[in-house]
Amino acid sequence: MLVELKNIQKSFGANHVLKDVSLTIKEGEICALLGENGAGKSTLMNILGGVHQPDRGGIFLDGEEVDFHDPAQPINRGISFIHQELNLINDLPIYENIFLERYYKSSFRKVPHQQMIQETQKIFERMQVNLNPRTLVKHLDSSYKQIIEICRAVVMDASVIIMDEPTASLTDTEIERVFAMMKRLKEQKVGIIFISHKLQEVMEICDQYSVLRDGEVVSQGQVADVTTKDLARFMVGHEVRTDKLVRDRERGEEVLRAVELTSEEHFSDISFSLHQGEIVGFTGLLGDGRSELFQAIFGAYPLSSGQLYLYGKSVKIRSTMAAIEQGIAYLPRNRKENAIIKDMNILENAAIASWKKYAKWGIIQQAVHKANLAELQQQLNIRMEDYANNITNLSGGNQQKVVLAKWLATGPKVLILDNPTQGVDVGAKEDIYDIILHLADEGIAIVILSSEANEILRLCNRTYVMYHGNLQGELHGKEMKEQSIMELATGGETTVSISQ
Ligand SMILES: Nc1ncnc2c1ncn2[C@@H]1O[C@H](COP(=O)(O)OP(=O)(O)OP(=O)(O)O)[C@@H](O)[C@H]1O
Ligand SMILES: [Mg+2]
Secondary structure (H helix, E strand, O other), X not given: OOEEEEEEEEEEOOEEEXXXXXXXXXXXXXXXXXXXXXXXXXXXXXXXXXXXXXXXXXXXXXXXXXXXXXXXXXXXOOEEEEOOOOOOOOOOEHHHHHOXXXXXXXXXXXXXXXXXXXXXXXXXXXXXXXXXXXXXXXXXXXXXXXXXXXXXXXXXXXXXXXXXXXXXXXXXXXXHHHHHHHHHHHHOOOEEEEEOOOHHHHHHHOOEEEEEEOOEXXXXXXXXXXXXXXHHHHHHOOOOOOOOOOXXXXXXXXXXXXXXXXXXXXXXXXXXXXXXXXEEEEEEOOOOOHHHHHHHHOOOOOOOEEEEEEOOEEEOOOXXXXXXXXXXXXXXXXXXXXXXXXXXXXXXXXXXXXXXXXXXXXXOOHHHHHHHHHHHHHHHOOOOOOOOOEHHHOOHHHHXXXXXXXXXXXXXXXXXXXXXXXXXOHHHHHXXXXXXXXXXXXXXXXXXXXXXXXXXXXXXXXXXEEEOOEEEEEEEHHHOOHHHHHHHHOOOOOOOXXXX
16 A cells, blocks of 8 residues: 655644655655654644544545554555554453454354463464463553554554654663564565664665654655664754763762662672763663662562662662652653653653652742753753643654753752653653763662663763673773673673672
8 A cells, every 4th residue: 555645734733743745655665754852743643544634734645645543544545654652451351452452343242262361372473473362461461562552553554654752761672573564564564663762673674754843754765775863853843962971070078879679589799889960771671670670779679588778878768759759760761651641741851859858847939840840841851832741742752851850950969861762753861861970970870770771881881781680790991892781781791890
């Protein structure tokens, strides 16, 4: 099927998001849709997906104009949409999630469980997925959730699949899994629209690209003809720096010391220390336990043994509230599931972690929070219209910046950033890096959890590498190379000792 979007225009109030955008998607082709945060990528796809209607312009399927005013219509015409924020029901098994749309439409009184399970198994065989259809979705890690969403699209017999940032919160192994699936779909002549801020991925998997800026397509063509640097320039309108950012700064006083931290399921015997003004990386592959380690330090769940010291004093952190009071902030890895409160507005989302800090006689100080957010909005260059708007009206990358603002507003001494630039565009990434460097200069101890080697190498003074819940090694200065990180992350040995 040939899908054409012609001269699409769309405004939200005074915000002219799409001024005149045309895009063609052919079968068996993977087309990258690129652009800064808020450029209108999701909005354009929401128009194709029947979520929004264009103010002007039209959608053509094999030359015939269609009018989608309901998300069910494109599905019936073979267009499946995997939204930026996943749409699975955690408490249902995989097979029910896969057949959700169909099952509600069927006239069966009785739910045909056996049939759905068998059908799911067939799809898994076809797509070479090794999962039990009866597993509850909540037991799956995020890449498998993504894969279930893709299988759901396959069940619908989709000829075109829209994938809105499917890889933003995935690690490398998980991404490879999703890519393998995309290649298989491509062989089956499915057309794919792939939205991502990770330009390396675009080079690896896509055939075509289109870049949106200021509501228009500024560049369109074959991926083979461009470099990641070109794509970044098209997106932001100027060269994007790629140099190393770490500065040699004086290490201050020790802020946090972990001694033999263990949680039976996820990690064991972890000892490290963190000083004022340091940016320290924690990296590794899927299942390395780094997120769980810092969630435990943040009081999100208990440690089975080990000791934590803050400024040399032994502390027990039993709740996230206690952690915040001690000056620890943790920005989680997966924004939708752990960071955004969908029913709250932008200001409430940005203020919720610091309500207590600024409250007077138990009353929330709206004005203080507004002033704080105004300052952070400028620093982080957050694109938004009104603080009272719902957070879900913001583009994904701008939501991420609000989450960062929330934690900065707590005035942390230890700032733990788990996958901090998820869904953030190439230019805004640099803004966030600048802020991180500035915070370190002010003496905050910063931990960066990331599976992007480049992020760790550019930003961190040193990095710990984890492997299956153990600290496999620590790399400093000249030892910090992608190759050394990979060796340790895959369980290799190093001669470098872990400093205390
Ligand atoms: N339902 C809505 N109501 C009002 N404004 C909206 C709505 N949806 C999107 N917008 C606005 O439209 C603009 C484009 O948002 P969109 O989500 O399309 O960006 P995007 O290119 O997908 O960005 P990102 O890379 O951050 O996901 C933003 O300014 C956003 O605030
Ligand atoms: Mg988006």
